[in-house]
Amino acid sequence: MTFLGKLAGGVLRGQGWPRSTPLLRGCLSAAALVASVDGTLSLAKRNRLDQILDELSGAQSFDLHRAVEFFESELGRIRADGRAGRSAALGNLQKTAGDEGAVALVLRVAQAIALADGAASPHAKSAVGDIAAALSAPAPDLSQAAAPQSGAARVIVIGNEKGGTGKSTAAIHIATGLAVQGKAVACLDLDGRQATLSRFLQYRSASGNALSAGLAVPRYRRIEPSAAPERAQGEQEERSLFEAAMTELRACEAIVIDTPGYNSHLARLAHARANVVVTPINDSFIDIDALADIDRERHEVRAPSNYCRMVWQEKEDRALRGGAALDWIVTRNRVGQLDSRNTREMAALLDVLARRMGFHLEPGFSERVVFRELFFRGMTLFDLAEEDVARSGRASLKRAKSEAASFLAAVTAPADHNTKAQRD
Ligand SMILES: Nc1ncnc2c1ncn2[C@@H]1O[C@H](COP(=O)(O)OP(=O)(O)OP(=O)(O)O)[C@@H](O)[C@H]1O
Ligand SMILES: [Mg+2]
Structure with missing residues (x-):
C-alpha cells in the first residue's frame, strides 16, 4: 500500500x-x-x-x-x-x-x-x-468514491510508459493462453494506432492454419486516440469509447488491455479499472531507469518515474477508498541466457525497487526468436501441441513453452497468492 x-x-x-x-x-x-x-x-x-x-x-x-x-x-x-x-x-x-x-x-x-x-x-x-x-487540520474526506466496476471480468492491464518493452507480446500471450484454457477472454487494444495486438488477432482469425486447428480467437475492440483539437473534448470522447467497450466486454471472464508505450489518457483510464497491472521491462538498465531514478552505487531509489507514480497513486487511492485491490506485477523480458554480472545487478536493484514501489517480480520471457516466427501466423506457444514440440526436436521450444506457462500462471494467479508473494 x-x-x-x-x-x-x-x-x-x-x-x-x-x-x-x-x-x-x-x-x-x-x-x-x-x-x-x-x-x-x-x-x-x-x-x-x-x-x-x-x-x-x-x-x-x-x-x-x-x-x-x-x-x-x-x-x-x-x-x-x-x-x-x-x-x-x-x-x-x-x-x-x-x-x-x-x-x-x-x-x-x-x-x-x-x-x-x-x-x-x-x-x-x-x-x-x-x-x-x-491537530488543527481540516478533516480528510471520508466519502466513498465509487470502486472500479467492470462486471465480473478480471481486468488485466499491460502497461509501461517506455516503448518496446514487450507489452504487446505479453498481452498476446495472456489472451491466447487464457483462450486456450477455454476461458471467455476479450482484448482491448488501446494502442490503436500501432495496433500490434489487433493485428495479431486479425492474423489469428484469418489464418487458415489457425481456423483449421480450431484455435480460439478472443473478441477484441480497438480504440485510437481522439483527434479532437481540444484536450477536454478529446478526453471526453476517449472516455466514452473506453466505457462503451468495457461495458460491451464485461460479461467475459477476463479483459486483457494493451496500452501504448507513452503517457496517454486512454492508458490512465485502463489503469484505473485494472485488477492486475503487468509491467514488462527489458533486461537492461535503461528499462529500470524508466521505472525509477536509481543510485547504482548505493543501491537506492532516488525517485520513482512518472509511470511508477501513476500506478502507485492508483494503488493508494484504492486502499483509501476501500476499492478492489490492485495487484502490480513486473516481469523481466528478453532475459539473456547467461548469468552475467549485469543480470545479477539488475535482479538486486529490482528487489530494492519492488519493496519501495509495492510491485512483485514474476518470471518473464527469455530472448527468443520464436515469438516473431509465430506472430504472423497468429499463433503463440500455447497453440503448439506438446507432441509437435517434442517432434520438432528443438529443446529451446520446449523451454519456451514452459516459460510461457509459468508467465501465464503468475499473472493470472488469484489475488491472494499475489498479495502473499508481495508481502513475502
Ligand atoms: N522475449 C523476446 N524475445 C525476442 N523478441 C522479443 C521478445 N519480447 C518482445 N520481442 C520483440 O520486441 C519487439 C517489441 O515487442 P512488443 O511489440 O511486444 O513491445 P511493446 O512494449 O508492445 O512495444 P510498444 O511500446 O511499441 O507498443 C517486437 O519485435 C517483439 O517481437
Ligand atoms: Mg505494443
Whole structure:
C-alpha cells in the first residue's frame, strides 16, 4: 500500500526509531483511536494495521515488537478509560503535530483505518474529525468514491510508459493462453494506432492454419486516440469509447488491455479499472531507469518515474477508498541466457525497487526468436501441441513453452497468492 510506504518513509527517513518516536507514536495512536470506536476491531482494520506494521518492519531501525506493544496498549487504554482515554490519546496526538508533513501522515493513517471496512462508520468519522480538530487540520474526506466496476471480468492491464518493452507480446500471450484454457477472454487494444495486438488477432482469425486447428480467437475492440483539437473534448470522447467497450466486454471472464508505450489518457483510464497491472521491462538498465531514478552505487531509489507514480497513486487511492485491490506485477523480458554480472545487478536493484514501489517480480520471457516466427501466423506457444514440440526436436521450444506457462500462471494467479508473494 503506497500510503503505508509513505508512512514508513516519512517516519523512518534517515532516522532511528527512538528519534522518530513522537511521529510514529502519533500514527499508531491515531490508528488505535479510530480502531477503538467501533466496539470490535474488524478483520479489515486489523489487516490494515498489519500492513502498516509490515511496512514499518521493512526498515531495519524499526522495532516491530515495540510498535505492536504500543498499539495494543494504546488501544486497551482508550477502551478501558472511555472518554478520558480518548482525550488522553488526543492530547498525545497534539504533541505529534510538529510540521505539516507529520500532521498529514497522522491524518492519512486515521483515514485509512476509518475506511478499512469499505465505508467509514459514523463513530469512525467522528473519531477522525476529533483527530483533525486536535491537530488543527481540516478533516480528510471520508466519502466513498465509487470502486472500479467492470462486471465480473478480471481486468488485466499491460502497461509501461517506455516503448518496446514487450507489452504487446505479453498481452498476446495472456489472451491466447487464457483462450486456450477455454476461458471467455476479450482484448482491448488501446494502442490503436500501432495496433500490434489487433493485428495479431486479425492474423489469428484469418489464418487458415489457425481456423483449421480450431484455435480460439478472443473478441477484441480497438480504440485510437481522439483527434479532437481540444484536450477536454478529446478526453471526453476517449472516455466514452473506453466505457462503451468495457461495458460491451464485461460479461467475459477476463479483459486483457494493451496500452501504448507513452503517457496517454486512454492508458490512465485502463489503469484505473485494472485488477492486475503487468509491467514488462527489458533486461537492461535503461528499462529500470524508466521505472525509477536509481543510485547504482548505493543501491537506492532516488525517485520513482512518472509511470511508477501513476500506478502507485492508483494503488493508494484504492486502499483509501476501500476499492478492489490492485495487484502490480513486473516481469523481466528478453532475459539473456547467461548469468552475467549485469543480470545479477539488475535482479538486486529490482528487489530494492519492488519493496519501495509495492510491485512483485514474476518470471518473464527469455530472448527468443520464436515469438516473431509465430506472430504472423497468429499463433503463440500455447497453440503448439506438446507432441509437435517434442517432434520438432528443438529443446529451446520446449523451454519456451514452459516459460510461457509459468508467465501465464503468475499473472493470472488469484489475488491472494499475489498479495502473499508481495508481502513475502
Ligand atoms: N522475449 C523476446 N524475445 C525476442 N523478441 C522479443 C521478445 N519480447 C518482445 N520481442 C520483440 O520486441 C519487439 C517489441 O515487442 P512488443 O511489440 O511486444 O513491445 P511493446 O512494449 O508492445 O512495444 P510498444 O511500446 O511499441 O507498443 C517486437 O519485435 C517483439 O517481437
Ligand atoms: Mg505494443
